[in-house]
Amino acid sequence: MRILIKNGIVIDMVNKEPKVKDILIVGNKIEKIEHKIEENADKIINAENKVIMPGLVNCHNHCAMSIFRGHSDDLELQEWLNNAIWPVEEKLTKEEIYYASLLSCIEMIKTGTTTFHDMYFLMENVAKAVEESGIRALISRTVVTEEEPRTRLKEAEELYLKYNKKANGRILVNVSLHAPYTCDERTIKKCVELAKKYKMSIHIHLSETEKENKDIKEKYGITPTEYLKKNGVFEVKTILAHCVYLSSNDINIIKKENTGIAHNPISNLKLSSGMANIVKYKENGITVGIGTDGAGSTNTLDMFEEMKVSAYIQKVLNKKSSCINAEDILKMATTDGAKVLGLDKEIGSIEEGKKADIIIINIEKPHIKPINNIYSALVYSAVGQDVETSIVDGKIIMENREIIGIDEKMIMDKCQKISDKYFR
Numbered sequence: 159m160r161i162l163i164k165n166g167i168v169i170d171m172v173n174k175e176p177k178v179k180d181i182l183i184v185g186n187k188i189e190k191i192e193h194k195i196e197e198n199a200d201k202i203i204n205a206e207n208k209v210i211m212p213g214l215v216n217c218h219n220h221c222a223m224s225i226f227r228g229h230s231d232d233l234e235l236q237e238w239l240n241n242a243i244w245p246v247e248e249k250l251t252k253e254e255i256y257y258a259s260l261l262s263c264i265e266m267i268k269t270g271t272t273t274f275h276d277m278y279f280l281m282e283n284v285a286k287a288v289e290e291s292g293i294r295a296l297i298s299r300t301v302v303t304e305e306e307p308r309t310r311l312k313e314a315e316e317l318y319l320k321y322n323k324k325a326n327g328r329i330l331v332n333v334s335l336h337a338p339y340t341c342d343e344r345t346i347k348k349c350v351e352l353a354k355k356y357k358m359s360i361h362i363h364l365s366e367t368e369k370e371n372k373d374i375k376e377k378y379g380i381t382p383t384e385y386l387k388k389n390g391v392f393e394v395k396t397i398l399a400h401c402v403y404l405s406s407n408d409i410n411i412i413k414k415e416n417t418g419i420a421h422n423p424i425s426n427l428k429l430s431s432g433m434a435n436i437v438k439y440k441e442n443g444i445t446v447g448i449g450t451d452g453a454g455s456t457n458t459l460d461m462f463e464e465m466k467v468s469a470y471i472q473k474v475l476n477k478k479s480s481c482i483n484a485e486d487i488l489k490m491a492t493t494d495g496a497k498v499l500g501l502d503k504e505i506g507s508i509e510e511g512k513k514a515d516i517i518i519i520n521i522e523k524p525h526i527k528p529i530n531n532i533y534s535a536l537v538y539s540a541v542g543q544d545v546e547t548s549i550v551d552g553k554i555i556m557e558n559r560e561i562i563g564i565d566e567k568m569i570m571d572k573c574q575k576i577s578d579k580y581f582r
């Protein structure tokens with residue numbers, strides 16, 4: 159398949175200045191980016207007056223949690239997990255996880271995300287949703303301390319063996335530890351062993367709340383980051399979700415290691431967890447990407463909302479409006495996000511030879527015009543619904559806002575029924 163995108167305003171995330179160019183996609187890769195390309199193609203897309211940019215990278219999600227949308231909205235993290243989420247999760251079936259995940263994949267595609275990073279359970283159903291929707295994902299089975307027979311680690315390994323690099327490489331598998339407060343030392347060490355065995359990265363929630371830091375300090379006498387270091391987590395590539403409360407020693411540990419942070423501003427605000435000072439982390443050379451977290455605590459998976467909120471809370475937190483700008487934020491949602499996941503050689507920017515994960519945005523809208531700075535237009539004015547077309551792995555998966563090959567209405571109806579079953 160050869161796709162030729164003509165005359166788009168290309169924000170490639172490599173060159174600062176946008177340029178009007180043509181892009182030729184052959185197979186799953188970007189073959190050519192030039193001012194004018196006169197070549198045959200199976201499909202020509204006219205992108206005149208539209209923005210062409212890399213698809214957004216959602217660095218932290220639990221995509222099956224869409225069924226929790228709007229359920230138990232106004233709770234703090236521990237109360238929310240213990241009383242609202244975990245008792246229902248125990249009952250979820252494979253089919254429910256599949257439909258809930260597919261709903262999230264649709265939502266992400268329709269708001270510009272082309273890659274997401276996910277941890278949950280019964281993950282073969284998430285993999286199925288990824289495969290069918292055409293999106294790209296790095297997924298894992300969540301591990302916590304458990305009684306005999308310990309099955310989760312085995313499931314994490316099986317997931318890797320069965321699904322890593324499946325769907326033409328769109329599905330990748332790593333391993334996830336839920337959090338320092340749910341994983342004892344033995345569990346963490348076992349996970350590290352597994353990650354080393356298959357060269358997988360580790361995905362973990364870290365220092366999400368003050369309570370977590372206090373509890374770990376009381377139990378082990380050290381911070382959650384120090385606890386992970388003590389148990390060897392940073393010996394492999396690590397993706398740390400949240401990091402709202404890091405000490406200066408924690409920052410020192412993280413900046414030296416092969417690690418990145420997935421910042422989830424809306425979830426942190428809504429669960430009243432706090433605000434992570436990502437400007438400080440970035441000043442220390444730590445790579446920070448943006449995630450949504452699950453729809454149970456964020457309510458939407460729209461990365462455009464996350465981008466805006468990321469910018470605004472830094473300005474307030476640092477009492478300095480210039481501490482971060484729209485271009486920094488867009489970089490976090492694309493190239494830096496890809497780097498956090500260890501996928502920056504393949505995705506995150508529009509470059510010849512990279513995988514063709516591209517979105518086309520309609521900027522001829524009253525809430526975007528007039529445009530003075532394109533980065534500002536995309537981060538501060540645009541919304542997810544402005545994304546018109548999405549290409550992942552060289553395949554058009556949404557065209558003119560229509561998801562290809564999926565009955566959206568049927569999926570929404572199924573998910574409403576699942577939600578009604580548990581919450582009505």
Ligand SMILES: [Zn+2]
Nearest residue numbers: 363399451452
């Ligand atoms: Zn999470």
